Amino acid sequence: MSSADGGVGRSTLVAALGGVLALAVPGPVVAVDMHPVPWGGLAERIGRQNAGTVWDAVRDLDSLTSLREVQRWAQRSPSGLLALVGETEGQGRRPPQHDEAAAVVEAVRHLVPMTVCDVMPAWFTDVWRTLGAAHAPVFVARAATDSVRHSLRLLTHLRAAGCGPVADRCVLVVVATSPWASREVRAVLRQAGAAVPAVVDIPFDPGLAVPEPVDVRRLRKPTRHALVRLAEQVLLRCTAATVATTAGRP
Numbered sequence: 001m002s003s004a005d006g007g008v009g010r011s012t013l014v015a016a017l018g019g020v021l022a023l024a025v026p027g028p029v030v031a032v033d034m035h036p037v038p039w040g041g042l043a044e045r046i047g048r049q050n051a052g053t054v055w056d057a058v059r060d061l062d063s064l065t066s067l068r069e070v071q072r073w074a075q076r077s078p079s080g081l082l083a084l085v086g087e088t089e090g091q092g093r094r095p096p097q098h099d100e101a102a103a104v105v106e107a108v109r110h111l112v113p114m115t116v117c118d119v120m121p122a123w124f125t126d127v128w129r130t131l132g133a134a135h136a137p138v139f140v141a142r143a144a145t146d147s148v149r150h151s152l153r154l155l156t157h158l159r160a161a162g163c164g165p166v167a168d169r170c171v172l173v174v175v176a177t178s179p180w181a182s183r184e185v186r187a188v189l190r191q192a193g194a195a196v197p198a199v200v201d202i203p204f205d206p207g208l209a210v211p212e213p214v215d216v217r218r219l220r221k222p223t224r225h226a227l228v229r230l231a232e233q234v235l236l237r238c239t240a241a242t243v244a245t246t247a248g249r250p
Contacts, residue, residue, distance in 0.1 A: 001138040002119040002127055004150040009175045010140045012208050014118040015045035017138075019079030019216040020224075020231045027113040030070060033086035034101035034119050034130070042118050043085035046077045047213035055087040057104045058096040064107045078215035081116075084108075098126045105130075114238065122154055131158075131166045136237035138230075143176040143201065148188045152195055171233045172196045176204040200230045 001017075003010050014031050022029040033042045033054050043053075052073030063069055074082040084104065087095045096104070098120075109115045117134070119127055131137045139154070141147040155167040172192055181189075193199050205223040208214065216227060 001117060001140060002122045002131060003140045004121060004154040005141070005147055006121055008140045008142045008147060009177075009208070011041035011118055012045050012214065013138075013140050013173060013175060013202070014042060014116055015077060015081065015083075015214040016202075016208065016216055016219070016227055017230055017234070018081040018083070018116045019077055019214055020227045021114055021116065021234070022077070022080040022082075023216070024231060025113050028067060028070075028082055029080075029114045029116065030074065030108050030112050031081055031083040031116045031118060032101065032105050032108060033084060034096075034098060034105070034117055035086050036095050036097050036101070036120065038088045038095055039086035040088050041086065042083060043075065043088075044211045045214050046075045046081065046083040046085060048075055048085075050075070052084075053087040053089075053093075054084040054096055054101060054104060055093050057084050057108075058100045061100075061103055061107060064104065065111075067111050070108055070111060078213055079217065082112075086118075098124075098130070102126075102130060122158075125161075128158065128161065128163050128166070131170075132163055134166075135241035136234040137166050137170040138173060138234065139170055140173050140175060143174050143178075143181055143185050143189075145184050145188045148172075148174060148185070148192055152192060155196065167196075169197060169237055171198045171200060171230065171237075173230060174199065174201045175208075176202060177209075179204045198233045200226060200233060202226045202230075 018031045056073040141151040
């Protein structure tokens with residue numbers, strides 16, 4: 001999960017979508033914070049039960065060979081999502097570089113049914129490669145004309161840079177920041193619907209507007225329905241990718 005801009009609610013959506021998937025998918029679902037800077041966004045939306053972060057998983061990557069080792073460093077959301085949250089401390093600890101976090105994701109994805117990655121905005125080719133490896137690339141935008149248009153321009157740049165498959169299978173999620181949508185926002189959403197394979201709009205919900213752990217079961221009914229639609233789009237893409245991979249094996 002990435003975006004064209006910062007501050008669009010990406011970590012909130014990772015926690016919310018991950019919570020729905022954790023309730024729906026047999027077996028554990030793990031979110032991984034891949035931000036290479038001191039960052040507490042996902043931790044705020046998951047909650048903390050221990051001092052573990054993604055840095056611990058990077059440091060002990062060689063031993064990250066079982067679900068038990070993942071759980072050792074993971075936090076658990078109220079909906080049951082496991083998360084390797086971002087590192088914010090010093091004293092020999094640091095946020096991982098993008099390639100280090102990507103190595104953790106590669107290790108984790110062999111241990112659990114699904115991983116959800118909280119990726120920084122797609123400003124660099126390293127992020128593009130991560131999105132290219134994802135079964136279901138998701139881009140997040142605020143329900144504002146500039147944010148949605150920035151996302152559409154990003155998809156145009158990705159196609160021009162040879163990353164057309166990412167744009168062709170992505171899901172654009174538009175998160176409302178108020179209960180009302182202007183006429184201009186509705187117009188740009190119609191434009192996005194004609195340019196993006198799938199657009200899911202998440203209505204305003206007070207439960208997503210505060211920096212507290214997200215329990216998807218306590219969100220409003222329209223929000224839960226929207227998150228289920230998003231989960232459906234993600235699962236469809238993951239299933240299609242798995243079938244294609246299986247069909248290509250000798």
